[in-house]
Amino acid sequence: MTPGSNLPLAAARVAVTVTAPVRLDVSGLLLTVGGKVRSDDDFVFYNQPAGPGVSHRAASDGDTITVDTSAVPAEIDKVVVTASLDAPGATFAGTEPTGTVRDADGGAVLATFTPPRLGPETALVVMEIYRRGGGWKVRAVGQGYADGLAGIATDFGVSVEEPAPPAPAAPPAPVPPAQWAPPTGAPAPVAPPPQAASPAPQAPAPATGKINLDKGRVSLRKNQTVSLVKGGRPLLASVRMGLGWEPARRGRSIDLDASVIAYGPDRDKIDSCYFGKLRILDAAIQHSGDNLTGDGAGDDEVITVHLGGIPPQVTGLVFVVNSFSGQKFSEVAKAYCRLTDAQTGEELVRFDLTGAEPRTGVMMAKLIRQYSGEWEMTALGDFVDARTVRGMVKPAAAAL
Missing domain, CATH: 2.60.60.30 (sav2460 like domains)
Structure with a gap:
């Protein structure tokens, strides 16, 4: 699995x-x-x-x-x-x-x-x-x-009680640091001697061990994941997934189509948003429209996602790009996707596609809803033979 x-x-x-x-x-x-x-x-x-x-x-x-x-x-x-x-x-x-x-x-x-x-x-x-x-x-x-x-x-709601330290009969006498050592297998005391060695700084731990947005923009490599959490809180505001590309050969335009497919918990397709269907899920997801050339600076196509408005039955989103005209991704240069804050324009996550295959479709990234309500973004970069979003439904489901 x-x-x-x-x-x-x-x-x-x-x-x-x-x-x-x-x-x-x-x-x-x-x-x-x-x-x-x-x-x-x-x-x-x-x-x-x-x-x-x-x-x-x-x-x-x-x-x-x-x-x-x-x-x-x-x-x-x-x-x-x-x-x-x-x-x-x-x-x-x-x-x-x-x-x-x-x-x-x-x-x-x-x-x-x-x-x-x-x-x-x-x-x-x-x-x-x-x-x-x-x-x-x-x-x-x-x-x-x-x-x-x-x-x-x-x-998950379990009450976790820390072991209480034994109450000393009298104030303990200072112990020289060199003579102090915790008994094998025992929990670390609540107040160790001031100079006792510690295996690691006791900085506050984040809620999970995943990469999050606390340190600013995250650059992903293929198959890496970032949790859309900042300051300990899930990011549930509106974000934009910008997708961009350039022709590999100067002076030759290339027409690619960016789309997003929404799935339920059983990897069943709920809906897809693309140039022919610019709004889905009561406008919780909106598409910017079709770019026919790939020329110019900035994102070629943008898909806005109101994370807090995604219905609960949607647990996964897969962002894909297709070449309806049949041009291969070996003819595309500098393809990327980037997640930005829809309000401030701040870039949160970026994935630059490295390498290309002579195929007509690519799965760029996926967003998966977690138990606690936050979303995780994973860079994919997997190529398939599909010229339309319809042909991406099965391979994208398999990527969830």
Whole structure:
């Protein structure tokens, strides 16, 4: 499976095992349609190995969350399976955990997923088992957090209590820094000696381990992702996706068409916005109109997206460019897409397409709505043979 992809479950009882070259703590959270647990009893992990319809089993070859869909309460919409690193201070950079979904009774493998492009994350939502149309499905997620299992638990409404330090009988005497060391396996004390060594500066951690907009404009390479979050808040204002290109040979115009396709959670097409249909989703998405040459400075075609106005049934947007006249992208130079703030014109994210193939369509980027409401933008740069947006529907769905 790839991030965002989903499959119907052929078994009523499924077991999700998460494995990695290092020790992981795996847990399951039962969430309502609001994306939160009903109480802390809906958090299933090594210290609370059983919940309604969900159980945890620890093993040397990977912890397993088993979901009996017939026993999951009716008000529970999904069960998310998470993984966090057991070693303090470790991140998923260089570590590739894999989630494997099996028939819990027969043992047959139903799906596998390895989240790509991991870096500073210390915890992940690996997969989710969710209701859809009277049945159950599994979706590959791969959403990262920088503040460990506690960050995931808090995000989904679990009360996380920090361990209280023991109360000293008398004011402690100063301890020389050279003699102080934390006991092996114990939590770091609340107030360590002033000169005690610390493995890393204790700066406030962001809500997730993904790249966001806090440091200004982000330049993406192919398959990189940025979370549209600034100052800890999701960007839900109006943005513009500008797409531009130039003829590879001077004096020869090239007619390309930029479009966006809107998809639902099952990768089903909801609508598409292009030069022949300039407004969709009650004008939440608007197209600037057709550019017939590619000449001139600036964006050739612009698609405005009112993020806060996108209907909840739309979970993904894929931006594509096609050559209706049949000219190949090997005849195109300096193709790019860039996301700007529609109010200020500030450039937020840019992706410059490097390389070209003699094909008539390219998927430039996708926007995916996350659990917490923010959107993520991923650079694609994948070429296909399609001269119209209609021919892009299937390959773009597969890219979600």
